[in-house]
Every structure is written in structure tokens, then in C-alpha cells.
Amino acid sequence: MPDRGIASVLISEQEIRTLVKNLGLEITRHYRQTGGDLLVVGLLKGSFIFMADLIRNIEYPLTVDFLAVSSYCDSTISSGEVKMRMDLQTPLQGRHVLVVEDIVDTGQTFQKVIGLLKSRNPVSVKTCTLLSKPSRREVAVAIDFCGREIPDEFVCGYGLDYAEKFRNLPYVGVLEASST
Ligand code: IMP
Ligand code: MG
Numbered sequence: 001m002p003d004r005g006i007a008s009v010l011i012s013e014q015e016i017r018t019l020v021k022n023l024g025l026e027i028t029r030h031y032r033q034t035g036g037d038l039l040v041v042g043l044l045k046g047s048f049i050f051m052a053d054l055i056r057n058i059e060y061p062l063t064v065d066f067l068a069v070s071s072y073c074d075s076t077i078s079s080g081e082v083k084m085r086m087d088l089q090t091p092l093q094g095r096h097v098l099v100v101e102d103i104v105d106t107g108q109t110f111q112k113v114i115g116l117l118k119s120r121n122p123v124s125v126k127t128c129t130l131l132s133k134p135s136r137r138e139v140a141v142a143i144d145f146c147g148r149e150i151p152d153e154f155v156c157g158y159g160l161d162y163a164e165k166f167r168n169l170p171y172v173g174v175l176e177a178s179s180t
Contacts, residue, residue: 005166006173010155011148013170016130019147020050023128024057026145031060031096036123039095041088043113044068045167046102049159050130054100065090071109082112092122098145102160103131106138114141131155131172154180 002009011019031038040058042051044066055064068086097117104110110127117125128145135152156162157169162179 002171002173003166003169005162005176005179006156006169007176008174009171010150010153010174011158011172016158016172017053019130020053021057023130023145023147024054024059027054027098027128028057028059030126030144031058034096034124037095038062038098039090039092039122040064040098040100041117042066042100043102043109044086046159046161047100047130049167050102051100054128063090067113069109069113082109084116092117092120095122097122097125099125099127101127101129102158103133103155104129104141104143105133105136107141108139110141110143111139130158131160 038060040051040055040062042048042064055062065088066086067088069082069084071082099113099117101110114125114127126144127142129143130147132143132146132149133152134149154162154175155172156166156175157172159167160172161167162175
């Protein structure tokens with residue numbers, strides 16, 4: 001039985017583990033080929049649980065930093081406007097950057113963040129997301145490592161929230177329509 005407010009389980013704990021393990025393998029393979037310093041940048045808050053599991057599946061030396069941006073105001077509809085809430089502490093020059101997002105929806109957030117990070121002259125910028133909703137895309141963004149594509153439904157859990165709730169669910173579930 002899913003939790004209160006959740007209509008159904010979309011991705012179980014076990015499936016998440018498999019997705020994250022496979023992403024870790026792909027990312028490891030990529031950076032072993034490339035070489036160089038790797039900085040993994042998590043977009044707060046949504047990516048914090050995914051990020052914690054992902055980096056433990058990457059067998060390549062790395063450092064981490066976090067960037068906080070927001071586009072949603074307690075709603076399931078993106079405002080389209082992306083605000084910087086907390087900047088990185090690490091200079092990007094000379095580093096390979098891997099940006100980690102929980103979910104790519106319209107693509108607005110990723111596009112803005114990638115543009116910002118590239119302007120700081122890193123060696124490279126690659127993107128990783130646990131989930132992607134391709135049918136909702138408004139701007140084209142290149143996703144280098146994607147866990148899973150999902151249909152156009154609002155999902156919560158494993159770090160993803162609705163109005164700051166449900167982040168602690170160990171699975172990804174579809175929000176019940178009556179919760180919004
Ligand atoms: P975008 O800028 O429209 O791509 O939206 C990206 C951000 O919106 C993600 O980082 C999430 O924080 C949030 N978001 C988009 N879809 C969902 C969802 O289904 N559940 C929870 N958050 C979402
Ligand atoms: Mg997010």
C-alpha cells in the first residue's frame with residue numbers, strides 16, 4: 001500500500017537501486033576514459049538522496065558541491081523562472097563537472113544551470129538525472145546519463161517533493177490528484 005497522499009508506486013526501492021547502480025557504472029566508465037578531476041554538483045533540494053546513493057556507485061575519485069535553485073512555488077506547475085538560492089563553493093576551472101538532478105521536466109532549470117556552469121570555464125559539463133519527462137520538454141537539453149523516462153505525472157519520494165512533503169518516501173510514487 002502506498003502512503004497517504006500517494007496514488008501508486010511508480011518506481012520501487014529495488015528498481016531505484018538497480019537504476020542508480022547502472023548509472024554509477026556508466027559514469028565510472030566515462031570518467032575512467034576521460035581522466036581528470038571530477039566535481040559532482042547536486043541540485044538541491046530534490047537530488048540529495050539520489051546524489052548520496054549515486055556517488056557511492058561511482059568508482060572514480062570525486063568531490064561534491066551543491067547548488068540550490070528553485071522554480072516551483074508549492075505547485076505542480078513550473079513557473080518557468082529559475083532563481084539561484086545558493087551558489088557553489090568550488091571553482092570550476094580545470095574540473096570536469098557532472099550535474100545531478102532529480103527530474104528533468106520542462107528543461108528550464110537544467111538549461112539555465114548548464115549555461116551558468118559552462119560560463120565558469122570547466123573542462124566539461126555532463127548531466128545526470130534520475131528521471132525525465134520528455135513529453136513535457138519546452139527547451140532541448142542534453143541528458144548524458146538518465147535513470148528512467150516517465151510519463152507526464154507528478155511524482156514524489158526519494159528526494160522529490162510536493163510542497164516540501166514526501167521527500168522521505170523510499171520509493172517514487174504518483175501524487176494523488178486530491179493532494180494538490
Ligand atoms: P523543469 O525546470 O521544468 O525541468 O523542472 C525541474 C524541477 O521541477 C525539478 O528539479 C523538480 O524539482 C521539479 N519537478 C518537476 N517535475 C516534478 C515532479 O513530478 N515531482 C516533483 N518535482 C518535480
Ligand atoms: Mg529539483
